[in-house]
Amino acid sequence: MMKKILITLSVCLAVFIGCTNDKDELLNPLGSDCTGVNASFVNDVLPIIQANCQGCHGAGSTNGPGQLTNYTEIKNAATRIKNAVVTGFMPRNAAPLPAAQIRLIRCWVDSGTPNN
Ligand code: HEC
Secondary structure (H helix, E strand, C coil), X not given: CHHHHHHHHHHHHHHHHHHHHHHHHHHCCCCCCCCCCCCCHHHXXXXXXXXXXXXXXXXXXXXXXXXXXXXXXXXXXXXXXXXXXXXXXXXXXXXXXXXXXXXXXXXXXXXXXXXX
């Protein structure tokens, strides 16, 4: 009897912990931890945007935030960029960015969009 209760309790706890993690996963699909992620604008963020976004957000673009070609433009649109790539809304007409790239962009924005 005691054993049954213990097993039931363990299962409940496992499910509970599982759900807590799921919720974090839902809010932060790639984990919310940016520890050890030293995202650089020049080495990480800019190349990702050049490769995946500038076809539609290049010079003269009026799509959404418009041009995303340099630090100032990208910084000014940082929160929108973060939301767009985390949700997979952007890049448009393409698969969402790989998780590691989304994390770099998110952590760069969350660390205050340094020009590094
Ligand atoms: C195939 C073209 C295309 C590509 C590629 C593309 N975008 Fe866009 N983007 C658009 C268009 C068009 C809009 C205007 C909103 C709409 O009509 O969906 C837009 C809107 C946006 C917005 C505004 C969203 C909002 O409403 O807050 C952001 C931010 C954005 N894009 C960022 C990006 C980033 C970052 C990438 C690369 C990872 C990217 N886009 C790739 C075409 C594109």
